[in-house]
Amino acid sequence: MSTYSSIGLFLWAFAYTLSLYHPGTVYTSASPVAGTQASFDWNKVSTILEDVINNRPLCTNSRQLTPSTSLNWTSCFENYTCTRLQVPLDYKDPSVGSTSIAFIKLAAQNNSDTAPNILINQGGPGGSGVDFLLSTGSQLVEVFGPNYNIVGFDPRGVNNSGPVVDCFPNDPDARAAYKDLFFTVTANSSSTSLDQQFYSADLFGQWCSTTFQKNASGEYVSTPAVATDMLSYAKAEQKAAGKPEEEAKVWYYALSYGTVLGSTFAALYPQNVGRMVLDGVLDGQDYFNGAWKSSLYQSDQALGTFSTYCHLAGPKNCSFWGPSPQNITARLDDILSTLQSHPVPVTGLDGQSEPGLATYTDLKQLLLWTVYAPVQRFPLLADALVALENGDGSQVMSGLENVVEAKDVESIVKCVDGYRATDLSTLRAYQDYVGVLENQSHYFGDAWPTNSNNVLCRSLNLTTSKTRSFSGFSHPTTYNTSFPILYVASTIDPVTPTSRNPPRGAYKMSQYFPGSVILMQESVGHTASISISECLAGNIVSYLSGTLPKVNTTCHGAPVPFQDTISG
Secondary structure (H helix, E strand, C coil), X not given: CEEECXXXXXXXXXHHHHCCCCCCCCCCCCCHHHHCCCCCCCCECCCCCECCCCCCECCCCCCECCCECCCCCEEECCCEEEEEEEEECCCCCHHHCEXXXXXXXXXXXXXXXXXXXXXXXXXXXXXXXXXXXXXXXXHHHHHHCCCCXXXXXXXXXXXXXXXXXXXXCCCHHHHHHHHHHHCCCCCCCCCCHHHHHHHHHHHHHHHHHHHHHHCHHHHHCCHHHHHHHHHHHHHHHHHHCCCCHHHCCEEEEEECHHHHHHHHHHHHCHHHEEEEEEECCCCHHHHHCCCCCCCCCCHHHHHHHXXXXXXXXXXCCCCCCCCCHHHHHHXXXXXXXXXXXXXXXXXXXXXXXXXXXXXXXXXXXXXXXXXXXXXXXXXXXXXXXXXXHCCCCHHXXXXXXXXXXXXXXXXXXXXXXXXXXXXXXXXXXXXXXXXXXXXXXXXXXXCHHHHHCHHHHCCCCCCHHHCCCCCCCCCCCCCCCCCXXXXXXXXECCCCCCECCCCECHHHHHCCCCCCEEEEEEEECCCCHHHCCHHHHHHHHHHHCCCCCCCCCEEXXXXXXXXXXXXX
C-alpha cells in the first residue's frame, strides 16, 4: 500500500470539506462540524476566536467590521484578514436596500499587494467559503503556489453573509417536523415514502412563502446575484489598488455547484474573466431548469468500483472482500434488500452512538456519501457492510454523522434559480421524476430526490420580478470570455457525469464558451480534486500562469481506493 504524502494534507482536508458541501447532498443533524466551526462575530472581531481545526486562541482585535463598499481588511483568525463588502440586495433596484458579504483572505507569500486574488467556492448551494478557506488554506497554497492571494467568501444567505434566510424563524419544532418527514426516507424505501416526501414538501414551501411575505430576504439570494457580488468584489479590489474598475478580472477556483456559479459569472460578465478553474461540472441548463435529471449517469459505475477495488485489494486491505467482484456486489444487494423490510437495531450500549435503527435509507445515503470520495471512504463503507452482515448498524449511523444539517438557503437558492421552470406540483409528476432517475441509476435513483430536493420548490410562492434574472444556458448561445475557462472532471463522477457523446458535464458546458479547455483525470469520485494527482495540480498551476493544457489531456496517477492512502 503506497502513501501520498507530498499533497496528502491537501487531499485529506479537501475531501473532508467537500463531504460537507455537494450538489444535493442529504444532510443530517448529527454533524461533528457544528461543534468545531470557528467562533467569529462579523459585526465585531471577537476577543477570543477559535481555530477551525485546533481550537486555539487566534486574536484579540476588537475593531468593528462595519460593512462598506470599500474593502477594509481586518486581521482575523491569526493568519488571515477579513472584511464585509456592502452590496445592493437588488442590483437593478438599489432602493430596496443593501446587505453585506463576508470575505476572508489568505495573503500571498510573495508580493501580496499585487498578487491576483483567487476566489474559491467549494459547492453547495449553501457552502461557506470562509470555513472552506480556514479548513484548507495551507493545502490550497500547496497547490496554487505562493504567488496568489486566496479569498473565500460566504455567498448570500450563508453563515456570515446577509440576508438571513430562515423559513422557520423561532420555531424549531416545525422545522424538526418537516425534516423528519422529508429527509428520513428515500422515494421508494416503503410503499408510502414517495407520497410522504411529496406531501411533506408542502411544509417547506408554505412556511417559506409565509416568511418571505414578511421578509423577502430569500428572494435575493440567486446565483446571478452572487455572481454580481463577485464582480463587485473584483471592482473593489481594483479601486483599492488605484486601477480602473472596468478592468476588473475575477480569478476563481470552484467545485461542484460552484461551477454553476462560475459559468453563470462567465456568461454574465465574459469580459471580466481572469482565470477560472471549474471542477466537477454541473449541467447549467439542467440546474437552471430546476430539473436535476442529469446527475446519475455514472453513479452506478462509481459504486461498482467499490466491488472491483475491494476484490483487487485482497482480504487484508478490504474487510468486505469476496472471491469476486460479483460476490461483493451480491452481498451488498442482499444487505439492501434485507434492510428495506428489516432495519438493524443500534442499541447505543457501546456509548458511541444514540439508540436507533439503521435503515435502508441510511445505507443508501451512506453509499452515496462514500462514492463522492472513494479513496477516503471505501474502507469505511467496507467496515460498515461487514458490521451489517453481523447484525450491527452502528457503523452506518456513525458514518452518517459526517454529514451536516440541511440549510434553508441551499433549497431556496435552487428554487429561486429555477423558479417554476419544472412542474412537480402533482404526485404523478413527482412519480415520473423519480422514474426518470431510477432509469439512470439502480442504486441511487430513489435516493437522489431527497438530495436534489427540488420538489421542495413546488408550493413556494415568490415575487417573480425578483427571480429568474438569468434564464440559464441554451444552445446556440455562446459567450466569448477574456481568458479561456478550464473545465476539470474525473472520468467517473457519481453526481456530475462527463461524456463526449452525448455531451454531458464539462463537455456540455464547454460548448457555451468557445476556447475553453477540458482537463480529465482518470479517477473515481465527485470532482477530480477529491483525489488530485500531481499531473492535475501541475496543470492547474500552469493554467493560472497563463498556459492552457493541451487538448484531450487526461491525467493519470491519482490515488486508488484500498491501495493508496492519503496522509500528511
